[in-house]
Amino acid sequence: MTRIVKQTTTLSLSLIALFWVSCSSTVTSPQSYINGVIEPEHLSPVYECTDIMLQAIRNQSVTPPPATRTFAMAHLSGFLAVNGIEQAYSSKYGVRAAPENTHQEVAYLVAFTDSLSDALNASFVFDQKRMLARYRDDEAKANGIRYGKYIASVIIADRINDGAEPNQANFYLDHYEKRSDRLAWSPTGPFYGAERGPRFSTFNRGLFPGWGAQKSWVMEDKTQFQAIPFIDPDSEEFASQYQEIMALGGSESSARTADETTIAFFWEDGPRGVTPPGHWQIIAMNITQKMGLSLLEQARLFALLSMAQADAAITTWDSKYHYDIVRPETVIRTRAAEFGQRGDSAWKSLIPTPSFPAYTSGHSTFSGASARMLANFIGTDQVSFSSKSPDLVNWPEQLTGVTRSYTSLWEAAEEAGMSRIYGGIHWQADNTEGLRVGRELADYVFKHAFARKQ
Amino acid sequence: MCSNTRSLENSNIYLLVTMKNRYRLLILAACLQASLLGSAAAQDGFSFSYDTISFFEKPTAFEIGIGTLNTNLLIDQSIIYRDSTAHHSAATQFLGLFNFGTQLANGWQFNTQYLANYVGFDDDDYRGNLALSIADYWGVIAIGQVTGSVFEQTRRQRGTGNANLAFDQFVGGLEDEGIFYSVRFNSYEIAATVDKEGGFELGANFERPIGASSYFGALRVRKGEAITSGEIQDTLGGAAVIAYTYASLTVDTQLGIERVNSIDSDEIEHLFSSLGLSYKTGPLTVSAEAGLAKLDGQKRYSAAFGSRWDLARGLSLNLGVNYQNTENSVEETIVRGSLRYEF
Numbered sequence: 042m043t044r045i046v047k048q049t050t051t052l053s054l055s056l057i058a059l060f061w062v063s064c065s066s067t068v069t070s071p072q073s074y075i076n077g078v079i080e081p082e083h084l085s086p087v088y089e090c091t092d093i094m095l096q097a098i099r100n101q102s103v104t105p106p107p108a109t110r111t112f113a114m115a116h117l118s119g120f121l122a123v124n125g126i127e128q129a130y131s132s133k134y135g136v137r138a139a140p141e142n143t144h145q146e147v148a149y150l151v152a153f154t155d156s157l158s159d160a161l162n163a164s165f166v167f168d169q170k171r172m173l174a175r176y177r178d179d180e181a182k183a184n185g186i187r188y189g190k191y192i193a194s195v196i197i198a199d200r201i202n203d204g205a206e207p208n209q210a211n212f213y214l215d216h217y218e219k220r221s222d223r224l225a226w227s228p229t230g231p232f233y234g235a236e237r238g239p240r241f242s243t244f245n246r247g248l249f250p251g252w253g254a255q256k257s258w259v260m261e262d263k264t265q266f267q268a269i270p271f272i273d274p275d276s277e278e279f280a281s282q283y284q285e286i287m288a289l290g291g292s293e294s295s296a297r298t299a300d301e302t303t304i305a306f307f308w309e310d311g312p313r314g315v316t317p318p319g320h321w322q323i324i325a326m327n328i329t330q331k332m333g334l335s336l337l338e339q340a341r342l343f344a345l346l347s348m349a350q351a352d353a354a355i356t357t358w359d360s361k362y363h364y365d366i367v368r369p370e371t372v373i374r375t376r377a378a379e380f381g382q383r384g385d386s387a388w389k390s391l392i393p394t395p396s397f398p399a400y401t402s403g404h405s406t407f408s409g410a411s412a413r414m415l416a417n418f419i420g421t422d423q424v425s426f427s428s429k430s431p432d433l434v435n436w437p438e439q440l441t442g443v444t445r446s447y448t449s450l451w452e453a454a455e456e457a458g459m460s461r462i463y464g465g466i467h468w469q470a471d472n473t474e475g476l477r478v479g480r481e482l483a484d485y486v487f488k489h490a491f492a493r494k495q
Numbered sequence: 496m497c498s499n500t501r502s503l504e505n506s507n508i509y510l511l512v513t514m515k516n517r518y519r520l521l522i523l524a525a526c527l528q529a530s531l532l533g534s535a536a537a538q539d540g541f542s543f544s545y546d547t548i549s550f551f552e553k554p555t556a557f558e559i560g561i562g563t564l565n566t567n568l569l570i571d572q573s574i575i576y577r578d579s580t581a582h583h584s585a586a587t588q589f590l591g592l593f594n595f596g597t598q599l600a601n602g603w604q605f606n607t608q609y610l611a612n613y614v615g616f617d618d619d620d621y622r623g624n625l626a627l628s629i630a631d632y633w634g635v636i637a638i639g640q641v642t643g644s645v646f647e648q649t650r651r652q653r654g655t656g657n658a659n660l661a662f663d664q665f666v667g668g669l670e671d672e673g674i675f676y677s678v679r680f681n682s683y684e685i686a687a688t689v690d691k692e693g694g695f696e697l698g699a700n701f702e703r704p705i706g707a708s709s710y711f712g713a714l715r716v717r718k719g720e721a722i723t724s725g726e727i728q729d730t731l732g733g734a735a736v737i738a739y740t741y742a743s744l745t746v747d748t749q750l751g752i753e754r755v756n757s758i759d760s761d762e763i764e765h766l767f768s769s770l771g772l773s774y775k776t777g778p779l780t781v782s783a784e785a786g787l788a789k790l791d792g793q794k795r796y797s798a799a800f801g802s803r804w805d806l807a808r809g810l811s812l813n814l815g816v817n818y819q820n821t822e823n824s825v826e827e828t829i830v831r832g833s834l835r836y837e838f
Contacts (some may be wrong), residue, residue: 072705093681100682100703158632159602163679201602215558228808231777237742240775243805246838313704437707438743 044268066173074315074323074431083330085217086146086172087339090119090153091322093168095315099432105403106252106354110205111160112318112346113258115153116198118202120344120491122192123337130341130491138194144185145336147176151189152196159197167262204255216254217362219383223379224274226365226398232374233465234292237438239312245396253359256346259486262355265278266482268360268401268474269403274380282469283382286369290465292389296311297463299385305463305464306439307430308404308457314432317404317457318350321411323454326417328426341358342418349410353479357406358397366400369468390465401475405458409479410486412454417487422449454479501527555838562605563599571813573657573833579825589613604630604824608639624671634678641675642688642696648677649686649698649738652750655773657780657815657831658801663769665753667730669694694719711738711747721755725764728756732765746772763791778805788822796820810836 069076075084075092094115098108110414124130126139126148126454154169176182200294231243253263260266272278288296298420310317325346334342368374377384395403416422427446428437447453458476556565569590576583591611598604610624615685626639637644646664646796654660673690684705698715713736721730732753739746753765771784786797798818805811813833820826 071701096703097681101679161679162604162630162632163681164632164634165681167680197602201600202598229804230807246808255704264824313709432704433707435710436703441707454643 043398053328061474075326078323079330080328085336085339086153086208087119087343088326088330088334089172090115090150091326091343093154093165093317094157095322096181097157097165098316098319099314100265101161101163102313103161103316104248104311105318105407106358107205107250108270108350109318109347109354109407110200110255110318111157112322112347113324114160114200115157116139116340116343116347117258118189118196119149119153120340121196122148123340124491125188125192125338127186129331129494131494132491134195134199136192136277139188140184140270142181142184143188144176144181147173147182148192149184149187149336149340152192155187155190156196158396159193160200180186187220194494200256204251216251217365220365223376224271224365224367226367227371228368228396229368229394231393232389233391233393235306235392235436235439237436238393239435241312241393242396247362248385248395248397249358250362250397253355253362255355257355258351259490260352260482263355265360266352266356266478266485267363268353268357268436268478271364271366271400272468272470279380279469280382283341283369283372283380285469286467287373287385288460289388289462292371292465294391294465297391301459301463303439303443304445304456304460305350306436307443308392308408308460309392309435309464310432311435312429315490317407318354318411320431321407322346322428323431324428325415327420327428327449328424332419341451342415345418345490346411346414346485348490349414349479350485351409352385352482353406353410354403357401357403357475357477359396360401361403364400365398366468366471368394369465370394392464393468395465399467400471401478402458402471402477404461405454405472405475406466406479408454408457409485411474411479412450413480413483414487416450417483422451424450426453428453441451468478533804539625552720559595562595565592565594566838567592569835569837571699571833571835573813573831576830578829579827586615588615592820596658600636602631605628612783634676636677638673640671642669642690642694642790644675644677645686645688645696645698645715645717648684649700649734649736651716651747651769651771652745652773652782654771654784654799654815655780655801656803656811656813657817657833658782658784659815659817660769660784660786660799661797661817661819662767662769662790662795663749663784663786663797664767665717665719665730665732665734665751666756666765666790667694667721667732667753669696669717669719707741708741712736717753723757732826734767743775744772745774746770749828765790767795769797779803780805783788793822795822809836811835811837 073092074095075088079088094111098111103111107183118469121132121134123145124132125136126143126145128138134342150172151169154165158165173186195461226247228244228246231241272282286411288294308317308320317321322343322380325343329339329342370388372380374386375383378390402475425448427444429444430440433440454476458472461472462469502801512703531706555567556563571588572585573699574585589702592608594606596604596606606628608626608628611622612622614620624640626637626641628637630636636818651663670687670692673688675686675688677684683699683701685699687695687697696715696717698713700713702711703709714733716733719725719730722728730753731752734749736747736749748770749768751767755763755765757763762829767786767788769784769786771779771782773782782801784799788795796819800816802814803811813835815831816828818828
């Protein structure tokens with residue numbers, strides 16, 4: 042028995058030691074999203090913390106709506122911590138000013154990682170300790186830690202019972218009435234054609250029907266940017282969009298070009314990865330790294346971007362379950378006759394159809410909001426940049442070695458929106474309305490989130 | 496924590512494969528044939544009308560006061576064939592998972608979970624499984640019938656459908672009731688459970704994509720109890736799992752070692768190893784596994800093939816062909832086909 046106790050102790054200590062030395066993620070590791078994107082001289086606490094967050098989103102396979110809430114909580118906390126020291130902007134959170142001699146970077150990363158821990162229900166204590174170890178132990182550091190924790194506690198308290206927790210269950214909870222006509226959404230099957238792709242569950246229940254019931258971040262409420270009603274299914278416009286998706290989005294489409302096929306995979310960003318909003322966070326780091334932004338302005342940019350993305354998730358999920366619009370796959374395979382169209386029971390989309398209603402497109406809304414917010418912050422939409430897919434694991438054969446280039450932010454947003462048409466999973470109306478809502482939402486957030494103090 | 500339908504399946508598979516045969520029913524061959532035809536039909540564009548089977552979509556969760564009650568149900572009708580007795584039998588199982596969750600004023604998530612498990616007809620068997628948990632960034636603490644949770648976090652991927660690979664686990668077990676703790680650090684998760692008899696299991700896993708592939712690694716250590724020579728004896732074992740995933744293909748392997756105290760001789764040594772692969776294409780998921788173990792010098796062989804064909808929302812056809820052979824013992828193949836509905 043003594044031997045068993047010794048063996049147990051040895052094995053347990055070995056296990057703990059193994060994890061102690063393994064629990065860190067650095068910007069130079071192959072798994073870092075900023076390794077190869079951010080030049081070493083432009084590294085900052087904002088970029089490093091964002092990288093840690095994106096890795097966690099990927100590792101936990103977080104879906105886009107909760108990913109945006111995570112981004113917003115962490116980035117808002119980081120910004121408020123730095124702003125509490127500089128006192129440059131006003132906000133609705135009413136946080137007290139930091140004491141004199143408070144280290145900005147320390148306050149930022151503590152506020153960021155504490156909020157991140159709460160949002161993801163995971164500990165980032167080792168990442169936090171690793172970053173804090175770079176700073177000399179003095180009063181400024183101690184003040185920074187205390188103030189960062191205070192700011193995180195304010196944001197965490199603000200988001201307790203914000204509606205996100207119960208609404209992460211995939212149930213309607215009577216927030217929305219399911220429609221019963223031919224436009225009603227139904228769970229979709231594994232009818233896609235792309236090979237060598239990730240595993241997708243089959244016939245999933247609708248994702249997060251209650252997400253739109255969540256407390257908003259900057260917009261007044263979930264209906265402020267609600268989409269206009271879906272197009273008339275008896276109209277020429279619907280007929281035209283039906284023909285478009287059937288021709289362009291099928292797995293065996295001859296109308297879709299090779300480049301358009303690549304676009305469908307390039308912007309998919311799931312199910313294992315940074316998510317579409319996370320893809321835009323990487324773009325934001327890439328294009329702003331050489332702007333010489335101060336820590337405060339970097340933090341403000343990512344707080345604005347993240348809150349716009351989080352409100353985009355709320356408004357688009359509200360529209361999705363408010364209108365409850367069917368996916369193209371369902372109409373083409375089983376309901377075409379009800380729409381006066383010729384169907385195809387063997388039709389498969391190029392990429393998997395997500396398990397929630399179509400209208401409006403999350404990708405389009407996220408992309409419209411992100412591109413517009415970046416343009417607002419930078420002062421121009423005319424930004425040229427190139428981008429690789431953040432995650433090869435989802436479509437390794439389709440995305441390895443692929444780099445796409447853009448001459449403007451909106452061009453990238455439109456391409457991201459069209460990727461869902463090329464993939465065969467969205468109506469064109471889902472895309473155009475999503476882009477419009479995203480753009481208007483970004484303008485509102487940019488104008489109302491933080492006012493510059495005189 | 497048994498908090499999802501995967502866990503429902505887990506219990507389902509285990510109980511159904513091990514239960515006694517009670518009555519003859521249905522047609523095993525039809526299930527097997529349907530499973531094979533299923534994938535072909537999907538390829539040809541056959542479409543089960545999934546519009547008509549989503550009627551449980553709305554009423555399975557309710558807001559009650561400050562919390563949400565979620566309900567999940569699994570109904571499985573199976574046909575089982577054992578070649579050792581050349582006997583067919585059938586079984587029905589109902590599994591209900593009821594979870595009441597809420598967020599406390601300090602942000603902690605509180606969940607109460609009850610798993611109701613009913614099996615069979617003549618030899619009715621009902622089991623209830625209750626667990627309470629609190630979770631926050633510092634991890635999850637659970638109490639109740641939770642001691643299988645470390646194993647679930649650190650095991651090799653379970654076989655598909657009704658596959659169940661024999662001899663792929665420690666012989667020393669834990670009591671059902673105990674305490675469980677788990678915390679996540681980015682890609683890493685560590686967990687521990689202690690049962691009411693002082694047995695415990697420690698586990699850790701790592702999972703993340705690296706480049707175009709995804710990797711999973713896990714270690715677990717268990718101090719449990721097993722019956723040898725009619726006496727309860729202590730056991731101590733460790734196991735390691737490595738999994739590699741590329742697109743829809745997963746290959747994984749496990750190696751384990753365990754020592755069992757013996758009342759009349761030296762410690763008994765138990766070695767076990769297994770290799771498996773699984774693949775999903777469209778509505779069809781398949782898996783194949785093989786195991787080799789050695790317990791007290793006696794070799795044990797096992798193999799399992801499983802498939803699952805998703806027919807419609809929540810409805811699936813499942814197959815398992817499970818083979819096991821021990822030296823100086825009976826060689827047996829159990830084939831089980833089932834139609835399953837879950838929501």
